[in-house]
Amino acid sequence: MTTVSASPTVHEVVPSAIIRLLKLLPWLLVAALPLALPGYEPLATQVFVMILFALSLDLLVGYAGIVTLGHAGLFGMGGYTAGIFSVHGITDPIATAVCAMILAAVTGLMFGAAMLRTKGLTLLMLTMASAFLLYEIANKATGLTGGEDGLQGVSFTPVLGLFAFDFRGKTAFFYSLAALFIVFIFVRALINSPFGWSLRGIRENDARMVAIGCPIMQRRIIVYVISSALAGLAGALQAQSTQFVALYSLSFELSGNILIMLILGGSGRLYGAFIGVPAFMFAQDLLAKQDPANWYLGQGIILIALVMLAPGGILGIAERVIDVIKRRRVRNGHRDS
Amino acid sequence: MDTATLETRGLNCSFGSNRVITDVDFTLRPGERRALIGPNGGGKTTFVNLLTGRLRPSSGNIMLNGEDVTELGEARRIRLGIGRTFQITSLFPKMTVRENVFLAVAECEGIAGKLLRSVSSHRQQFERVDELVHRVGLSDVAGVPAQLLPYGRQRLLEIAVALALRPKILLLDEPAAGIPTAESHVILDIIATLPKEIAVLLIDHDMDLVFRFAQQISVLVQGSILVEGAPKDIAADPRVREVYLGDSKHGRPAAA
Numbered sequence: 353m354t355t356v357s358a359s360p361t362v363h364e365v366v367p368s369a370i371i372r373l374l375k376l377l378p379w380l381l382v383a384a385l386p387l388a389l390p391g392y393e394p395l396a397t398q399v400f401v402m403i404l405f406a407l408s409l410d411l412l413v414g415y416a417g418i419v420t421l422g423h424a425g426l427f428g429m430g431g432y433t434a435g436i437f438s439v440h441g442i443t444d445p446i447a448t449a450v451c452a453m454i455l456a457a458v459t460g461l462m463f464g465a466a467m468l469r470t471k472g473l474t475l476l477m478l479t480m481a482s483a484f485l486l487y488e489i490a491n492k493a494t495g496l497t498g499g500e501d502g503l504q505g506v507s508f509t510p511v512l513g514l515f516a517f518d519f520r521g522k523t524a525f526f527y528s529l530a531a532l533f534i535v536f537i538f539v540r541a542l543i544n545s546p547f548g549w550s551l552r553g554i555r556e557n558d559a560r561m562v563a564i565g566c567p568i569m570q571r572r573i574i575v576y577v578i579s580s581a582l583a584g585l586a587g588a589l590q591a592q593s594t595q596f597v598a599l600y601s602l603s604f605e606l607s608g609n610i611l612i613m614l615i616l617g618g619s620g621r622l623y624g625a626f627i628g629v630p631a632f633m634f635a636q637d638l639l640a641k642q643d644p645a646n647w648y649l650g651q652g653i654i655l656i657a658l659v660m661l662a663p664g665g666i667l668g669i670a671e672r673v674i675d676v677i678k679r680r681r682v683r684n685g686h687r688d689s
Numbered sequence: 690m691d692t693a694t695l696e697t698r699g700l701n702c703s704f705g706s707n708r709v710i711t712d713v714d715f716t717l718r719p720g721e722r723r724a725l726i727g728p729n730g731g732g733k734t735t736f737v738n739l740l741t742g743r744l745r746p747s748s749g750n751i752m753l754n755g756e757d758v759t760e761l762g763e764a765r766r767i768r769l770g771i772g773r774t775f776q777i778t779s780l781f782p783k784m785t786v787r788e789n790v791f792l793a794v795a796e797c798e799g800i801a802g803k804l805l806r807s808v809s810s811h812r813q814q815f816e817r818v819d820e821l822v823h824r825v826g827l828s829d830v831a832g833v834p835a836q837l838l839p840y841g842r843q844r845l846l847e848i849a850v851a852l853a854l855r856p857k858i859l860l861l862d863e864p865a866a867g868i869p870t871a872e873s874h875v876i877l878d879i880i881a882t883l884p885k886e887i888a889v890l891l892i893d894h895d896m897d898l899v900f901r902f903a904q905q906i907s908v909l910v911q912g913s914i915l916v917e918g919a920p921k922d923i924a925a926d927p928r929v930r931e932v933y934l935g936d937s938k939h940g941r942p943a944a945a
Contacts, residue, residue, distance in 0.1 A: 556781040564793040565767035
């Protein structure tokens with residue numbers, strides 16, 4: 353993003369500017385979606401929120417190598433924070449979203465400091481337990497959360513005082529798309545920073561990271577807190593766009609689903625969340641139409657096939673295909689010369 | 690402060706009832722070129738792990754410049770200047786040669802915690818990375834993932850990663866293991882480029898390498914230092930010949 357070189361030649365500038373524009377193109381296309389497909393805004397908003405949530409999970413699973421089955425705990429924390437604030441009269445969407453991020457981050461810090469001393473299966477179990485804990489608290493504290501009925505009466509004032517949340521969900525659409533874009537830029541910067549590289553190092557060989565003087569516990573906690581804040585933001589966006597907070601937002605089911613979505617797209621690849629979430633939602637919709645009673649079966653089969661045949665997810669398959677094409681080209685190139 | 694003296698006093702380490710290191714008093718002074726030899730299972734790697742803090746001693750102390758570091762963890766000691774390589778190659782397999790070295794440079798220079806500035810804007814650090822990669826002769830494979838390198842070149846990368854930490858004391862645990870004997874001199878060439886005040890402790894089975902490298906040799910047998918001295922004294926010492934050199938097929942070139 354920053355070019356420091358003294359005086360870049362025209363040759364260098366033009367392509368990079370074009371590439372930058374090309375990279376913006378998908379975002380612009382998506383932003384134009386309400387024109388092409390009016391009526392799909394609420395569904396698209398759902399997809400954006402889940403992509404943001406999956407992106408926060410990718411920081412942990414794909415980059416830091418922290419596999420969690422309790423990420424919904426932080427999503428729900430953000431959702432309930434925004435929801436409860438709104439019910440009690442604090443209804444500015446951005447302010448409540450920030451509060452949701454802070455509370456989720458604090459929750460992440462508390463759990464993370466305790467859990468991240470462990471690794472592997474133990475850690476997996478602890479992440480699950482942490483989310484169950486939050487779920488049960490929300491389930492029992494009916495006065496605050498509405499319990500099983502969910503939190504009703506959630507509403508927010510217009511975004512920036514200008515754009516009211518409308519029926520059709522247009523405001524929610526652009527609001528969550530903007531949030532997703534900002535988070536994407538942030539996450540992309542993070543994984544390309546020295547910190548992001550050190551996370552990859554920890555994932556690849558944590559013992560060696562210690563032996564180059566890296567305080568790995570500290571790094572893992574920092575990324576856990578960042579990821580928690582982003583998950584909390586996703587939860588808040590969900591609450592704001594649907595004007596409702598359900599217990600599902602803290603559930604094990606959601607924790608599992610978001611992990612499946614990420615793995616389906618391909619973890620540790622930044623764009624995995626963007627591929628996996630729509631693919632999962634599309635498959636879910638399709639399977640539910642085929643057999644509303646037993647669609648979990650189809651989901652299970654897809655998951656098994658994925659793990660056995662394509663551990664890198666959809667992007668992993670794409671990478672392999674590109675790899676094969678490249679190798680063929682190299683071979684042909686050798687033959688030609 | 691660019692130099693450091695590493696010292697152990699009455700160091701013991703046992704696993705259950707098995708005493709691996711027994712009452713070792715050992716001093717490594719700035720600028721020393723010391724080798725640690727001894728039969729397999731003699732406790733050499735355990736000793737290195739105690740020095741770097743990977744293992745905790747059962748009793749005894751480890752001093753760095755006269756300060757007790759026994760209670761400090763591995764990462765802290767590394768930051769104080771104790772660098773090491775591993776007997777069994779330990780790298781970041783999917784990351785490239787440059788990325789491997791960058792991780793160490795970034796930790797050493799305290800930029801590894803930076804969250805948002807892109808790595809590519811850290812030009813100074815990358816200059817050091819390239820210099821280190823060049824020094825160990827890996828420039829031609831700088832962009833290749835570590836796991837795709839032949840084992841011998843992985844060993845050289847291991848050394849580059851250790852050097853990236855600007856150690857004051859460098860512990861080389863069998864750096865030449867896996868490198869063809871004819872090429873093991875590369876290791877010595879790299880050590881020769883180090884600043885003179887760095888203390889180097891070399892552990893190896895290649896007696897040819899050890900005797901060319903060391904000014905002083907310590908012999909570790911069954912967890913205790915049997916004898917310390919100049920290479921020619923060690924080669925002539927009957928006890929050493931009996932327990933180690935005499936039994937080893939590597940013994941002949943050393944004695945010659």
